[in-house]
Amino acid sequence: MKKVLNHTDAVVEEMLDGFVKAHSDSLKRLPDTSVVIRNDAPVTGKVGIVSGGGSGHEPAHAGYVGKGMLDAAVAGEVFTSPTPDQVLEAIKAVDSGEGVLLIIKNYTGDVMNFDMAAELAEAEGITVEKVIVNDDVSVEDSTFTSGRRGIAGTVFVHKVAGAIAETKAPLQEVKAAAENVIKQVRSMGVALSPCTVPASGKPSFTLEEDEMEIGIGIHGEPGIERVPLQSADRIADTLLGKILADHEYDNSEVAVMINGMGATPEMELYIVYRQVANLLKEKGITIYANWVGEYMTALEMAGFSITLLKLDHQIKSALSATTDAQAFK
Amino acid sequence: MILTVEKTIQWMREIHKRMEANKEQLTALDQAIGDGDHGINMARGFGEVVAKIDGTEYESVADVLKSAAMTLTAKIGGASGPLYGTAFLKMATALQGQEVDQQNLKSAIDQALEGIKMRGNAELGEKTLYDVWYQVADFLGTEKVEDWQEMLEVCQATIEDTRELKATKGRASYLNERSRGHVDPGSMSSYYIFEALATVIEMED
Numbered sequence: 001m002k003k004v005l006n007h008t009d010a011v012v013e014e015m016l017d018g019f020v021k022a023h024s025d026s027l028k029r030l031p032d033t034s035v036v037i038r039n040d041a042p043v044t045g046k047v048g049i050v051s052g053g054g055s056g057h058e059p060a061h062a063g064y065v066g067k068g069m070l071d072a073a074v075a076g077e078v079f080t081s082p083t084p085d086q087v088l089e090a091i092k093a094v095d096s097g098e099g100v101l102l103i104i105k106n107y108t109g110d111v112m113n114f115d116m117a118a119e120l121a122e123a124e125g126i127t128v129e130k131v132i133v134n135d136d137v138s139v140e141d142s143t144f145t146s147g148r149r150g151i152a153g154t155v156f157v158h159k160v161a162g163a164i165a166e167t168k169a170p171l172q173e174v175k176a177a178a179e180n181v182i183k184q185v186r187s188m189g190v191a192l193s194p195c196t197v198p199a200s201g202k203p204s205f206t207l208e209e210d211e212m213e214i215g216i217g218i219h220g221e222p223g224i225e226r227v228p229l230q231s232a233d234r235i236a237d238t239l240l241g242k243i244l245a246d247h248e249y250d251n252s253e254v255a256v257m258i259n260g261m262g263a264t265p266e267m268e269l270y271i272v273y274r275q276v277a278n279l280l281k282e283k284g285i286t287i288y289a290n291w292v293g294e295y296m297t298a299l300e301m302a303g304f305s306i307t308l309l310k311l312d313h314q315i316k317s318a319l320s321a322t323t324d325a326q327a328f329k
Numbered sequence: 330m331i332l333t334v335e336k337t338i339q340w341m342r343e344i345h346k347r348m349e350a351n352k353e354q355l356t357a358l359d360q361a362i363g364d365g366d367h368g369i370n371m372a373r374g375f376g377e378v379v380a381k382i383d384g385t386e387y388e389s390v391a392d393v394l395k396s397a398a399m400t401l402t403a404k405i406g407g408a409s410g411p412l413y414g415t416a417f418l419k420m421a422t423a424l425q426g427q428e429v430d431q432q433n434l435k436s437a438i439d440q441a442l443e444g445i446k447m448r449g450n451a452e453l454g455e456k457t458l459y460d461v462w463y464q465v466a467d468f469l470g471t472e473k474v475e476d477w478q479e480m481l482e483v484c485q486a487t488i489e490d491t492r493e494l495k496a497t498k499g500r501a502s503y504l505n506e507r508s509r510g511h512v513d514p515g516s517m518s519s520y521y522i523f524e525a526l527a528t529v530i531e532m533e534d
Binding site for chain 2 (some may be wrong): 054075078079080081082083084085086106107109112113115116139140146149197199200202204217219220221222224241
């Protein structure tokens with residue numbers, strides 16, 4: 001393992017320390033926690049929005065804390081969901097009395113820890129609502145499984161819920177807006193190389209030079225299928241094909257996100273965007289806005305995901321609203 | 330009595346020893362079908378439990394288990410934190426104000442099993458740690474146990490039986506058919522928990 005590190009057991013601590021030092025004009029760290037919050041939290045009259053998850057997904061999740069997006073982000077150990085007490089501290093710190101919305105990605109650990117935190121917060125008299133993001137179309141959506149994972153589409157949920165909350169809308173309205181995004185967003189990813197969790201020191205899986213993993217999540221885990229390496233255009237065809245087959249996008253307007261997994265150059269992400277834009281044009285689908293870059297990574301995994309969000313009036317205006325979140329300006 | 334305060338503390342130390350010793354194996358199992366941090370998380374979690382216990386005085390077995398539960402919940406994260414935290418908390422609640430014999434250890438494991446089921450939304454045969462806890466509860470419900478190693482054989486058989494199952498819960502479920510042929514890391518860490526339990530129960534008083 002070759003990484004820029006001091007101690008493998010201090011990576012999260014030192015990252016958060018550096019992050020709030022770098023952005024101290026708008027963000028701070030809740031003392032003795034792994035929670036990053038807005039300097040001005042709790043904002044009077046506003047629903048608090050809390051998200052989070054394992055570390056290693058930078059700029060997620062702290063990068064989305066700011067006016068117009070999250071009030072707080074809770075960081076767990078690398079690829080490990082944060083614990084209930086940490087989430088509880090975040091909830092308490094951002095509640096202005098209007099309640100708090102938790103944005104959770106559909107991973108067993110995240111769901112359980114955030115559930116326990118919500119139970120603890122409710123015991124303290126705070127109203128908490130939860131939404132669970134499940135945009136990954138590579139996973140079979142069956143009642144017999146844990147359901148689909150939440151991946152890069154989560155960023156759009158942060159943005160829309162954050163924008164609606166900023167208008168001082170009530171909790172149920174903010175939750176409904178978040179659920180609307182979850183209904184309209186689909187993603188799928190691919191990996192060309194694994195990543196190495198600092199504490200383990202070994203790559204999460206091995207891939208031959210001419211192989212790739214289709215249908216990955218964001219935790220450096222293998223995908224659903226190992227296939228021969230293909231051209232950028234063909235990978236884009238495959239991922240987009242699966243997304244388009246999963247939801248009705250005909251004649252619609254969409255937002256597109258091409259998300260790098262940590263070790264894919266922008267050059268390659270734009271090559272993918274080019275093909276996605278061409279394919280959507282052929283199908284009569286209009287791109288209203290696009291985001292190409294790193295939004296929800298898996299350490300230094302090479303690969304990317306494509307996210308398509310079908311727009312309506314509310315989502316469009318929420319996407320256009322301003323935010324000062326570091327990673328989504 | 331099969332568990333005293335001293336033996337329960339020793340149980341936590343024995344678990345920690347096994348998690349440390351098998352950290353790489355658990356992590357490798359998790360890399361095959363999960364995200365590759367199970368051994369690291371379990372060793373870290375039980376390390377925190379031992380640190381907590383070393384600085385605290387306990388009056389009952391339930392108090393030790395409760396302390397372990399709170400520490401696991403607050404320190405592990407992932408799915409393992411809430412699942413093991415809930416399991417030990419349920420055991421603590423079941424054993425409140427009681428000395429521990431086989432009968433109420435069985436009741437405590439039953440309660441832990443219910444807790445795991447509730448928290449993880451798990452059923453038998455889904456290739457999770459629930460399967461191992463289920464077999465232990467079942468085993469304790471039989472006649473008076475003389476040889477605790479038999480309990481471990483039951484656990485081992487369960488782990489082998491689940492190897493070829495397709496996972497439908499937890500992160501391994503995302504691999505679908507590819508989860509077959511791999512041992513569930515949570516089943517394996519649960520095995521070490523019960524191996525540690527058998528060791529302390531069979532220790533001379």
